[in-house]
Amino acid sequence: MTKIDINNYELYFLRYIEDRLSAKERAEVEAFLAEHPELQEVMDLYDPAFTLTKDDDLVFADKDLLTHAKPVKVLPMWVKYSSVAAVALLLLLIGGLWLQRGDAVESVIVAKNQGNADTILDESIVDKPVLLAENERKPILEPAENIVDNSFKANESKAVATADETESDIEEEDNVTDVNNIMNVIDDNSTVEYYAENVVEDTPQKQDDETDETVVIEIYSDALAEIVGDDMEEIAEATAEKAEDNVDDEPVVIEEYSYALAIYVVDVNSDYQYNTDRYDTGLAEYAIVDKREEVKEMFAQFSEMTSTLFKRRKEKAEKELMAFANILVAEYNNTKEKINYYIAENVNK
Amino acid sequence: MTNKDYNTCVSKYSDDVYRFVVYSGMDRESAKDIVQDAFLSLWQNHANIDFSKSKSYLFSTAYKLVCSSFRHLDVEKRYAKDVQMNSSINIEDSYESRECLYAMLENIPEVQKSALILKDIEGYSYKEIANILKLSIQQVEVYIFRARVALKKRAMENNLV
Numbered sequence: 001m002t003k004i005d006i007n008n009y010e011l012y013f014l015r016y017i018e019d020r021l022s023a024k025e026r027a028e029v030e031a032f033l034a035e036h037p038e039l040q041e042v043m044d045l046y047d048p049a050f051t052l053t054k055d056d057d058l059v060f061a062d063k064d065l066l067t068h069a070k071p072v073k074v075l076p077m078w079v080k081y082s083s084v085a086a087v088a089l090l091l092l093l094i095g096g097l098w099l100q101r102g103d104a105v106e107s108v109i110v111a112k113n114q115g116n117a118d119t120i121l122d123e124s125i126v127d128k129p130v131l132l133a134e135n136e137r138k139p140i141l142e143p144a145e146n147i148v149d150n151s152f153k154a155n156e157s158k159a160v161a162t163a164d165e166t167e168s169d170i171e172e173e174d175n176v177t178d179v180n181n182i183m184n185v186i187d188d189n190s191t192v193e194y195y196a197e198n199v200v201e202d203t204p205q206k207q208d209d210e211t212d213e214t215v216v217i218e219i220y221s222d223a224l225a226e227i228v229g230d231d232m233e234e235i236a237e238a239t240a241e242k243a244e245d246n247v248d249d250e251p252v253v254i255e256e257y258s259y260a261l262a263i264y265v266v267d268v269n270s271d272y273q274y275n276t277d278r279y280d281t282g283l284a285e286y287a288i289v290d291k292r293e294e295v296k297e298m299f300a301q302f303s304e305m306t307s308t309l310f311k312r313r314k315e316k317a318e319k320e321l322m323a324f325a326n327i328l329v330a331e332y333n334n335t336k337e338k339i340n341y342y343i344a345e346n347v348n349k
Numbered sequence: 350m351t352n353k354d355y356n357t358c359v360s361k362y363s364d365d366v367y368r369f370v371v372y373s374g375m376d377r378e379s380a381k382d383i384v385q386d387a388f389l390s391l392w393q394n395h396a397n398i399d400f401s402k403s404k405s406y407l408f409s410t411a412y413k414l415v416c417s418s419f420r421h422l423d424v425e426k427r428y429a430k431d432v433q434m435n436s437s438i439n440i441e442d443s444y445e446s447r448e449c450l451y452a453m454l455e456n457i458p459e460v461q462k463s464a465l466i467l468k469d470i471e472g473y474s475y476k477e478i479a480n481i482l483k484l485s486i487q488q489v490e491v492y493i494f495r496a497r498v499a500l501k502k503r504a505m506e507n508n509l510v
Binding site for chain 2: 010045051053055059067
């Protein structure tokens with residue numbers, strides 16, 4: 001150990017006071033103080049009795065939020081696979097949305113109405129060679145039977161209108177009984193008109209509150225899809241527990257999202273519901289068309305926050321996402337109003 | 350460390366970590382966040398952390414988070430807080446008043462404060478504190494010496510002793 005000097009005297013003072021020095025070292029400290037009497041004050045200021053004491057009333061009250069959940073259980077296969085299928089679909093949906101950046105593009109709108117063999121096709125669009133290059137744009141939606149068939153094949157290719165498709169290819173799909181609207185939005189007017197002319201009248205309508213709920217559920221489901229990659233089993237387990245037991249546990253956001261996903265999975269496997277959903281999805285997509293970056297950022301934040309697995313953070317995430325979802329729902333309602341107005345003004349005349 | 354060990358850490362150490370963060374000068378809401386983040390870090394690494402080292406890991410993580418939070422604090426805000434504190438200490442609070450003592454801690458450098466808290470509140474040895482704060486033992490000793498001297502000096506300046 002080095003000798004006491006002007007650069008290390010504090011260390012020696014402490015050890016001196018705590019009686020951790022040899023007799024020789026103590027003598028050296030005393031000699032040093034004799035040389036530097038002004039430092040005696042510093043020595044005197046160190047009062048071992050001047051200590052901090054524990055405040056036992058100051059406790060972390062939310063221990064239950066820190067305790068980690070039980071280990072993941074093995075799931076029934078149907079739960080796993082239906083969730084995987086749903087997530088794949090949802091990822092496709094949201095991926096398709098984000099692929100559509102704000103630059104001006106031509107839209108491809110192909111629609112068929114349930115129970116109506118007439119293909120409803122925008123002639124002006126068909127005349128132009130603007131069907132999608134496969135690696136550029138993918139339709140947001142796919143036929144109901146594809147979803148049902150592929151619900152156990154998470155990575156099956158989706159129905160994509162490629163550049164190779166012709167009008168006859170499209171006409172072959174006339175026999176498909178469900179609404180097959182593949183929509184890429186160009187601008188407000190064309191979309192509104194399209195919906196007004198081709199979809200709205202023949203699409204089964206739901207009550208307003210139901211459609212709103214569906215939109216929210218779909219948004220949540222998309223958000224879930226964003227985070228689901230890392231926690232698939234855990235989420236699927238939560239879904240299974242929620243679906244099977246219908247237990248009203250303390251609300252855990254991730255389970256709620258899973259439950260929403262479960263509802264969505266059931267919904268898309270029903271033709272009627274599927275048609276309605278697709279109508280709503282289309283509107284929801286339209287509603288967020290100008291907000292893709294915001295949505296992306298929101299989902300990223302949501303994903304980050306929910307990954308903490310802590311309730312307080314999740315609640316915060318849920319609040320923010322819910323607020324954003326409300327904005328989208330408002331946009332959605334606004335769009336619906338525009339469509340209804342267009343119908344009233346043009347179609348019904 | 351197993352899941353069960355982790356949950357034991359929560360019940361045994363969360364109060365201590367929370368107190369450490371609050372004494373370090375964080376407001377209680379931010380302190381809760383830091384405790385959560387510290388435990389999240391423990392959870393994420395629990396497979397590689399020995400249970401016997403979990404408490405020091407938590408303190409070490411909390412200390413880093415506190416330092417990081419302070420770095421992000423607006424300088425003016427902290428300055429305003431200091432001014433307010435200087436004026437409010439000149440009151441009739443008793444020397445024993447814990448709140449007052451901790452208020453005086455505010456102006457002590459973070460590393461000195463943390464070392465002192467770990468020593469006085471948690472009863473850690475100099476060596477253990479050195480390990481938690483990633484310092485040498487001599488540094489810890491000097492910081493604790495300085496912190497206690499500063500604390501006494503401030504108490505005297507404010508007629509609290």
